[in-house]
Amino acid sequence: MTSLLQRVFHLREHHTDVKTEVVAGITTFMTMAYILAVNPNILAASGMDSGAVFTATALSACLATILMAVFSNYPFVLAPGMGLNAFFAYTVVMQMGYTWQVALAAVFVEGIIFIVLSLTNIREAIFNCIPQSLKFGVTCGIGLFIAFIGLQNAKLVVDGSTLVAIYPFKAAIADGRIFSEGMGALLALVGIILTVILLVRKVPGAILIGILATWGIGIVCQLVGLYVPNPELGMYSVLPDLSAGFSIPSISATFFKMDFTGLLSFNFVTIMLSFLFVDLFDTLGTLIGVASKADMLDAEGKLPKIKGALLADAIGTTAGAVLGTSTVTTFVESSSGVVAGGRTGLTSVVSALLFGLSLFLSPIFLAIPSFATAPALVVVGFMMLETIVKINFDDMSEAVPAFIATIAMPFMYSISEGISLGVISYVFINLISGKVKDKKIHWLMYVLAIVFILKYIFV
Numbered sequence: 001m002t003s004l005l006q007r008v009f010h011l012r013e014h015h016t017d018v019k020t021e022v023v024a025g026i027t028t029f030m031t032m033a034y035i036l037a038v039n040p041n042i043l044a045a046s047g048m049d050s051g052a053v054f055t056a057t058a059l060s061a062c063l064a065t066i067l068m069a070v071f072s073n074y075p076f077v078l079a080p081g082m083g084l085n086a087f088f089a090y091t092v093v094m095q096m097g098y099t100w101q102v103a104l105a106a107v108f109v110e111g112i113i114f115i116v117l118s119l120t121n122i123r124e125a126i127f128n129c130i131p132q133s134l135k136f137g138v139t140c141g142i143g144l145f146i147a148f149i150g151l152q153n154a155k156l157v158v159d160g161s162t163l164v165a166i167y168p169f170k171a172a173i174a175d176g177r178i179f180s181e182g183m184g185a186l187l188a189l190v191g192i193i194l195t196v197i198l199l200v201r202k203v204p205g206a207i208l209i210g211i212l213a214t215w216g217i218g219i220v221c222q223l224v225g226l227y228v229p230n231p232e233l234g235m236y237s238v239l240p241d242l243s244a245g246f247s248i249p250s251i252s253a254t255f256f257k258m259d260f261t262g263l264l265s266f267n268f269v270t271i272m273l274s275f276l277f278v279d280l281f282d283t284l285g286t287l288i289g290v291a292s293k294a295d296m297l298d299a300e301g302k303l304p305k306i307k308g309a310l311l312a313d314a315i316g317t318t319a320g321a322v323l324g325t326s327t328v329t330t331f332v333e334s335s336s337g338v339v340a341g342g343r344t345g346l347t348s349v350v351s352a353l354l355f356g357l358s359l360f361l362s363p364i365f366l367a368i369p370s371f372a373t374a375p376a377l378v379v380v381g382f383m384m385l386e387t388i389v390k391i392n393f394d395d396m397s398e399a400v401p402a403f404i405a406t407i408a409m410p411f412m413y414s415i416s417e418g419i420s421l422g423v424i425s426y427v428f429i430n431l432i433s434g435k436v437k438d439k440k441i442h443w444l445m446y447v448l449a450i451v452f453i454l455k456y457i458f459v
Contacts, residue, residue, distance in 0.1 A: 005346060009073060014343040021075075024342025025350025028077050030205030032333040034376045035061070035079045036358055037211060037368040041153070042085045043326065046093035046100040050366055051249030056323035058359045059251070064316025064328050065352035069345025071308030075337050076290060077351040078316050081329035082380055083142040084278055086149055087415040088326040092271055095414060101259035104321050106272040108258050111318030111327075113276060118310040129442035133395075134422050136387040137402030138278070141409035141418040143384025148410045150377025153370040154188030155181045180230040184371035187218050187227075191375035199379065204336065207376050215372040240367040248359045249366075254324020270455050274416040279327050283313050286330045294338040332383070397435050401426035420452035 002018050011017055039057045040050040061079035068076050092103045116122075151157040155167050172182035195210030203209065218238040221227035229237045262268045287310075291303045298304055309330070316328035337347050358365070388406070393399045405422025409415050427449040430439050 009069075009344040009346040011344060011346070016341060016343045018346070020341040021344060021346035022350050024075060024337040024340040024347040026354065027204050027340040028075070028331075028334055028337030028342065028347065029351045029354040030208050031336040032077060032079060032331045033205075033208050033354075033358070034211050034373065035082070035331075036355075036365045038082070038373045038376055039080045039085055039325065040366060041368075041370055041373055042089050042149075043100070046089040046103070048100050048324065049249075049253035051362065052251050052253040052255075052324055054362050054366055055249045055251045055359060056254055056320065056325040058355050060316060060320035060323050060325050060328050062352045062355040063319055064312055065348045065355065067312035067315055068309060068330075069348040069352070071312045072305040073345040074291070074296070074305065074309055075294070075342035075344060075347035076287065076309060076330050076334045077337070077348055078313060078328050078330050079355070080320060080325045081279070081282060081327055081331070082377070083146055083282070083384075083415065084275065084327040084329065085325075086146060087274065087278065090149065091414045091416060096267075096271070098267075098271070099259060101257050102262060102268070103271070103326075104254075104324065105258040105260045105263070106268060106275055107327050108318060108321035109263070109272050110275040110279065111314055111316075111321055113272075114279070114314035114317060115311065118307060118314045129444045131398065131401075131426060131439075131441075131445075133391050133398040133402045134405060134426055136391050137405035137422055138419060139282075139387045140385050140402075141406040141422075142278070142282075142415060143381040144406065144410040145381070145413075145415060145418075146384070147378045147381025148413075150188075150374040150381065153377070154374035155185040155371070156188055156374070177230075177233065179226065179228040180233050180235040183221060183227045184218075184235055184369065187214055187221070188371040188374040190214065190217065191372060192378050195375045195379050204340070207333075207379060210375045210379070211368060211372050214375060215368050218369060218372060234370075236369065238367060238369050238372075240363045242363055246360050246363060249362045251323060256322055257324060258321060266455070266458060270416070270451075273451070274419060275327055277419055278415060279313075279317065279329055283310065283329050286332045286334070290330075290332065290335045290338055294343060397426075397430050397433055397439070401429060420455065423448045424452050 005018050006012060011021065036054060036057055040053040043053045044050040057080050064078035068074060068078060088103050092098050093100050148157070157164050158167050167182065167185045169178065169182055172178040191210055191214030194213055195206060198206035198209055215238060218227055222229070222238055229235055287303060287306060296303060303309070313328065313330055320328040391399055391402045401422050404425045405418045408421045409418035423445065427441065427445055430436055430441060
């Protein structure tokens, strides 16, 4: 068996062995398994069945990750992406008013387009057309947006006279909410601190451990009466429902439920382009970043088998939409497996198999409350902010559009608004200030700016 794996994954050529790859695969799964709890939680807000979403999440992650191993032999792991699932639920469905079936159709179409782009050199060409500073701004904005959603889900941030405010603990004590909402907010705060401590100490799987520890404390609090479930306030029991055993949740509620009735409408195209834009730069940025840590880039800074990696991502997105989940993308947590020594697709296969096994543990993952997953959202949001130091603040024509893209996402509660305003401001600031010739702005940027302006006029 060992010799077969050596031949299939070319382990010796990559200076690794079976044991190292298996450990790396387990490590990567541990660092990103939180998606199995977080994704159903987020997409349920759009009206989707959380059990079906759990199954779709595990299956799409398993399938896409195996494709990554087959097409590229890289140690990258894929799953429904953070940020993109928030855009799906909170912007497209809850804010813009579309059904989740329409949103799934947009993801499916985006995946088909990505397959076409991945089979050509267009996807890499588009990546090179967008200014680097704007890419960094979009990444930072998504990070702030995710963190903001986490704080809201935990009730740490609530509506107030100043639009948003910290949870009113004093009022909650007076009316008894302290034992439901209030305790959830406190437990989320404890979870954030605990997760950060684990990260500081470089504990493998810190995010997942943070979720499980916060959930465990919540279970103890419920058993002793400090936490009282109150469905009317959105606070549910944290004890797993094992009445049906460890059966796999049915996927029938989301499988092939896409709605293509508005396929040719301007709004549908705008939503699809938003998914396309975010997924494009999130995937390419992650691939390059993780590959650089593993010394996989060639002398010109390119990833040799990037076309295969992109194709796996594209097919994963399309299959994910059919199964019933938001955009599938390469996870930056793959870097944890790389740090552990993973260098080939065997790492990916191990992680994929673990995602498959997780299907049989659905009652456990579905019982994890939002206040336990909130720390993961806040910490992941923080991690996405690291690119802000790469923005050149000495050049206002680069820094200001990036800043606009960053703040628009959390303040306007929309990833698409950040992308739109970032592109428009970049083009206009450089055009009016006379820096067009120096910057050599690609014609595609002008097209995107016009499209986004038309969106504000007609949508």
